[in-house]
Amino acid sequence: MEKETEKANSITVYIRRFDPEKDSAPRQQQYTLQVEKGMTVLDGLHMIKQTQDPTINFRFSCRMGVCGSCGMMINGVPALSCNTQILDVTTTALTLAPLPNFKLIKDLVADLVPMFGVLKGLQLHIRRNDVEEMEKPTYEYYQTPHQLEEFLQFTYCIKCGCCMAACPTMATDREYPGPAPLAQAYRYNADSRDDARDARGDLVAASHGIFSCHYAGECSNVCPKGVDPARAIQLMKKDLVLSYFGLAKHKCAHLHKKPDKSTYKAKIEAPPHTV
Amino acid sequence: MKETAYWTWFIIAGIVILVIAGLHMVVMHLPMFGVFNPESGAVTDWGNVAFRSQNQFLAFTYIILLGAVLYHGFYGLRTIVFELGPKKSFQDGFTVILWIVGLVLFGIGTYAAIAAKALETAL
Numbered sequence: 001m002e003k004e005t006e007k008a009n010s011i012t013v014y015i016r017r018f019d020p021e022k023d024s025a026p027r028q029q030q031y032t033l034q035v036e037k038g039m040t041v042l043d044g045l046h047m048i049k050q051t052q053d054p055t056i057n058f059r060f061s062c063r064m065g066v067c068g069s070c071g072m073m074i075n076g077v078p079a080l081s082c083n084t085q086i087l088d089v090t091t092t093a094l095t096l097a098p099l100p101n102f103k104l105i106k107d108l109v110a111d112l113v114p115m116f117g118v119l120k121g122l123q124l125h126i127r128r129n130d131v132e133e134m135e136k137p138t139y140e141y142y143q144t145p146h147q148l149e150e151f152l153q154f155t156y157c158i159k160c161g162c163c164m165a166a167c168p169t170m171a172t173d174r175e176y177p178g179p180a181p182l183a184q185a186y187r188y189n190a191d192s193r194d195d196a197r198d199a200r201g202d203l204v205a206a207s208h209g210i211f212s213c214h215y216a217g218e219c220s221n222v223c224p225k226g227v228d229p230a231r232a233i234q235l236m237k238k239d240l241v242l243s244y245f246g247l248a249k250h251k252c253a254h255l256h257k258k259p260d261k262s263t264y265k266a267k268i269e270a271p272p273h274t275v
Numbered sequence: 276m277k278e279t280a281y282w283t284w285f286i287i288a289g290i291v292i293l294v295i296a297g298l299h300m301v302v303m304h305l306p307m308f309g310v311f312n313p314e315s316g317a318v319t320d321w322g323n324v325a326f327r328s329q330n331q332f333l334a335f336t337y338i339i340l341l342g343a344v345l346y347h348g349f350y351g352l353r354t355i356v357f358e359l360g361p362k363k364s365f366q367d368g369f370t371v372i373l374w375i376v377g378l379v380l381f382g383i384g385t386y387a388a389i390a391a392k393a394l395e396t397a398l
Binding site: 169172173174175201202205206207208209211212237240241243244245 | 276278279280281282283286354357358359360363366
């Protein structure tokens with residue numbers, strides 16, 4: 001029985017092909033692939049490239065769902081090809097296409113640079129009003145586990161662009177920043193060490209900004225890292241509305257001077273040495 | 276901040292519509308709550324219509340409902356049009372036009388609600 005399930009399975013793979021120097025529009029090319037248990041979509045693409053068609057273009061790097069390079073449409077759903085096993089998706093036909101809502105570079109390679117531009121524009125780093133302290137820190141910013149929990153899950157974003165490809169607002173509104181940048185904006189706004197909530201809020205609440213989100217929620221459904229960008233966007237909307245009414249409660253973390261080691265005394269004494 | 280204000284009032288208008296349109300439904304379709312339909316018979320009988328037209332509370336709620344519906348609807352229309360990707364100048368102009376049309380319609384509706392009080396003399 002075990003051998004039966006591990007037997008190679010022949011499937012048809014349809015790959016969207018496009019060469020801007022040759023093609024006027026994307027076309028679909030068909031391949032046959034012998035699939036074994038455990039084979040990922042990226043493995044399958046490598047197999048096709050090595051044995052059938054060396055001209056196929058696709059992007060990858062880490063092969064273990066960390067770098068976010070290999071995002072593509074797998075049977076109509078945005079996902080990472082390196083952590084999607086073929087037999088989990090299909091036993092007959094596999095359709096691969098580049099991520100929509102991005103400019104197409106070649107074959108399965110979408111241009112993610114505009115997304116990185118938006119991420120950069122939203123000033124996604126910890127900013128404080130006390131610039132001198134920020135540049136040459138002399139203090140520590142204490143953060144409780146609860147404060148960390150406020151934004152921790154949003155730090156797992158690998159900027160693969162799957163959420164951007166799934167977003168219906170991105171499909172219709174080209175000026176919309178997209179779920180990934182907005183979720184990252186919330187990640188820093190929710191960080192108790194950050195002091196730039198108002199400035200970042202003004203950026204995301206501009207025309208075609210965060211309020212263009214219709215809460216379809218597909219971004220959260222497709223995220224390969226389990227991040228919930230839709231939740232981040234709704235929480236950010238709530239914060240913006242509370243700020244509009246002057247009810248926002250965010251306070252920047254207090255500075256705590258580093259303990260002087262000469263006078264520092266631990267609250268719990270270490271047990272005496274036994275040897 | 277401007278878009279935050281627009282969206283916030285859009286949500287508030289939605290809640291207002293839910294409450295006041297709910298009240299409207301109760302008044303118009305559940306005649307057993309006879310506070311606003313004192314005459315026996317259907318809610319569309321002349322006596323009941325005239326009574327409701329003279330009621331200041333109902334006139335006030337209908338004016339609020341009108342404002343909420345206009346704002347909520349026009350914000351939705353603006354969002355749909357903006358998603359089509361028009362130029363910034365068109366967006367600004369379209370917003371101004373919606374404000375003007377909305378205020379004119381609100382003025383006409385408010386006048387109608389207030390003028391309905393004249394039914395008192397027609398009785």
